[in-house]
Amino acid sequence: MKLICLDAYLLTGIEQAVRDGVDVLSMSLGSGPDQFHRSGIAVASFSAVLKNIVPVACAMNEGPTPSVISNDAPWLLTVGASTTDRRIRATVKVGNMELDGESAYQPSSFNSSEMELVFPGARLVESDLKCQTLNNFNVTGKMVLCMADGISNTVTGERVKAAGGEAMVIINNKKHGFTTIADPHVLPASHISNADAKKIISYIKNNPDPKATIIFKGTQFAASPAPAIAFFSGRGPSLFNGGIIKPDIVAPGVNILAAWPTEFGPNPTGNKTSTFNFDSGTSMATPHIAGIVADLKKNHPDWSPAAIKSAIMTTAYVKDLDGHPIGDEAFMYKPASYFAMGAGHVDPDKANDPGLVYDIQPFDYIPYLCSMYPTHIVKAIVQQRWVDCGTIQRITPAELNYPSIGVTMPIKKGSAFVINRTLTNVGPAEVYDLRIKLPDGVDIRADTQNLSFSSMYEKQSFRLEFTSNGTAQPEQVSEGYLTWSSTNHVVRSPISVTYN
Ligand SMILES: *[C@@H]1O[C@H](CO)[C@@H](O)[C@H](O)[C@H]1NC(C)=O
Ligand SMILES: *[C@@H]1O[C@H](CO)[C@@H](O)[C@H](O)[C@H]1NC(C)=O
Ligand SMILES: *[C@@H]1O[C@H](CO)[C@@H](O)[C@H](O)[C@H]1NC(C)=O
Ligand SMILES: *[C@@H]1O[C@H](CO)[C@@H](O)[C@H](O)[C@H]1NC(C)=O
Ligand SMILES: *[C@@H]1O[C@H](CO)[C@@H](O)[C@H](O)[C@H]1NC(C)=O
Numbered sequence: 001m002k003l004i005c006l007d008a009y010l011l012t013g014i015e016q017a018v019r020d021g022v023d024v025l026s027m028s029l030g031s032g033p034d035q036f037h038r039s040g041i042a043v044a045s046f047s048a049v050l051k052n053i054v055p056v057a058c059a060m061n062e063g064p065t066p067s068v069i070s071n072d073a074p075w076l077l078t079v080g081a082s083t084t085d086r087r088i089r090a091t092v093k094v095g096n097m098e099l100d101g102e103s104a105y106q107p108s109s110f111n112s113s114e115m116e117l118v119f120p121g122a123r124l125v126e127s128d129l130k131c132q133t134l135n136n137f138n139v140t141g142k143m144v145l146c147m148a149d150g151i152s153n154t155v156t157g158e159r160v161k162a163a164g165g166e167a168m169v170i171i172n173n174k175k176h177g178f179t180t181i182a183d184p185h186v187l188p189a190s191h192i193s194n195a196d197a198k199k200i201i202s203y204i205k206n207n208p209d210p211k212a213t214i215i216f217k218g219t220q221f222a223a224s225p226a227p228a229i230a231f232f233s234g235r236g237p238s239l240f241n242g243g244i245i246k247p248d249i250v251a252p253g254v255n256i257l258a259a260w261p262t263e264f265g266p267n268p269t270g271n272k273t274s275t276f277n278f279d280s281g282t283s284m285a286t287p288h289i290a291g292i293v294a295d296l297k298k299n300h301p302d303w304s305p306a307a308i309k310s311a312i313m314t315t316a317y318v319k320d321l322d323g324h325p326i327g328d329e330a331f332m333y334k335p336a337s338y339f340a341m342g343a344g345h346v347d348p349d350k351a352n353d354p355g356l357v358y359d360i361q362p363f364d365y366i367p368y369l370c371s372m373y374p375t376h377i378v379k380a381i382v383q384q385r386w387v388d389c390g391t392i393q394r395i396t397p398a399e400l401n402y403p404s405i406g407v408t409m410p411i412k413k414g415s416a417f418v419i420n421r422t423l424t425n426v427g428p429a430e431v432y433d434l435r436i437k438l439p440d441g442v443d444i445r446a447d448t449q450n451l452s453f454s455s456m457y458e459k460q461s462f463r464l465e466f467t468s469n470g471t472a473q474p475e476q477v478s479e480g481y482l483t484w485s486s487t488n489h490v491v492r493s494p495i496s497v498t499y500n
C-alpha cells in the first residue's frame, strides 16, 4: 500500500515522538532520493540524534535500479531487505517439471486438479502480460499466467478471479529475479521466479494443449540460497550523501508475518477483525533492526546512536547459510554488492558485543555537511543557529568516522587519498590486529598493524593511505574490507572505492 504523507506531518509526528521520550524511531517510510534539507525524515532525525534517539529508516523498495535509495543521511541507520530460508510452498506442476513458487493461500481442496493453462501475455503486450484486462481471453475455469506487477500481486489475482479464472501463476520478469512472495491470494496461485517463468513459457510455446496444477506444500525451511537480497531492496550509491555506503545493513524483509488490521484472503467476512498477514518490503526489514536497537540500548544505555549503528554494522555477516557470499536475487544470486547489502546481514547476538565501535558525536556531522552545503542549508538541516561553515574545518564524507568506508579517487597511478578513523573500546582489554582485503586498483597503507586497548571507552586512531596503482577502469567500483581482530572479536568494515 502506498500512502502519501506531507513532510510537515512527518515532522510533527517525529517531533511528538521525541517529546514523548522515545529511544528508537522505526521509520518504514521515505519520500525518495533528495537533498537532506528537503527530507523531513533527515532533518527531524538529526534533531532526534541530538537527543540520543536512534533513527532507523528503510531504504525503500525501488531496487534493483541503482541510486534510487531513500533515507541516505549518515545519521540514519538505513535498512535493506533480505530473504529468510522459509518458503510457503506452492509448486507448479507442468509437464514433467515441478517449479517451486509461493502462496500464502494454501487451499487443500485444490490439491492435484490439473487444468488448462492460458498465457494472455504470449504476444508480449505489457497490459496483457500483467493481466490488466482479460476481456479478450477466455480464462473461464483455467489457470492464468500473469507477470508480477509489484511486491504484492493479490490485485492481479482478484482480476483473474473476477474474469472467471480458476487459478493463477505469477511469473517474475528479469528485474524481479528470484524474489517470490507468499501473498494471501483470492484464488489458488503460485508466484515463481524469472528462471522458472522462462521454463513454463517455453513449455506453453511447445505444447498445443498446455495443462498445469499447483501443489500446496505449506511452510518449508532450509530454502537455499538464503539469506539473499530481495530484488526490490533500495540500492546505492547514494547521489546525495557524498559517497557514504548505503544501505547500512540488511534484515529480513520478505514474507514477514505481520499483525494486520483487517481480514483478507479468498473469503474475507468484511469484519475488521485484526489478524496476521505476510508482508514484504524494506518496511518489514526496518522494525527488525529497530527491535535490535532497542535491545542494544537496554543492554548499553550509554552507547550513542552512532555507536549502536557501528555495533550492528561491524558484526554483520556476509556469507549465506551455505557459506557462500550473500547473493542478490535481482542478479542471478551473484554476490551482492555493498550498495545492495551495506555491511551485510544483521547478527543481533554479535552486535551486543562488538568489542570496538566507530563513534560519532552529533556535531561531528557538521564539518561533513559543511563540505557539501553552504552555511544556511547546514543550519536548516541541523537547526543550530551558531553554525558557520566559514570557520569550521571541513572534512570529506570519507573522513566521517563511519563504520564503513566509501572512497572516490582518481585512477591515475600514484593518486593518494588519506582518511583517519577512531575506534572506541566497548569490550575487555584486548590487542587487535589489522587485516585489509584490498579493493582492485588500489594499495592501502595503514600507519599501524595492531592496536592495544586496556580500558573501557579508550580511544585509538589509525590512518589509511589509499594509493591508486593505475589499473582501474573509469567509473569502476572495487570492493574490499578491513577487519580489526582480537581473540574474541572481529570488527569488520566494508571498503568501496569508486574511480573517477
Ligand atoms: C497436497 O498434496 C501434497 C502431496 O500429495 C501433500 O504433501 C500436501 O500435504 C497436500 N496439501 C494440502 C494442503 O492438502
Ligand atoms: C471458454 O472455455 C471454456 C473451457 O474450455 C468453454 O467451456 C467455454 O465455452 C469457453 N467460452 C467461450 C465464450 O468461448
Ligand atoms: C466477525 O467477528 C466476530 C468476532 O470475531 C464474530 O463473532 C462474527 O461472527 C464475525 N462476523 C462474520 C460475518 O464473520
Ligand atoms: C589524520 O590524523 C592526523 C593525526 O591525527 C592528522 O595530522 C591528519 O591531518 C589527519 N588526516 C586527515 C585527512 O584528516
Ligand atoms: C594493483 O592493485 C591490485 C590490488 O588492489 C593488484 O591485484 C594488482 O596486481 C596491482 N597492479 C599493479 C600493476 O600494481
Ligand SMILES: *[C@@H]1O[C@H](CO)[C@@H](O)[C@H](O)[C@H]1NC(C)=O
Residues within 6 Å of the ligand: 431, 449, 450
Ligand atoms: C604490533 O605490530 C608491530 C609491527 O608490526 C609488531 O612488531 C608487534 O609485535 C605487534 N604487537 C602485537 C602485540 O601484536
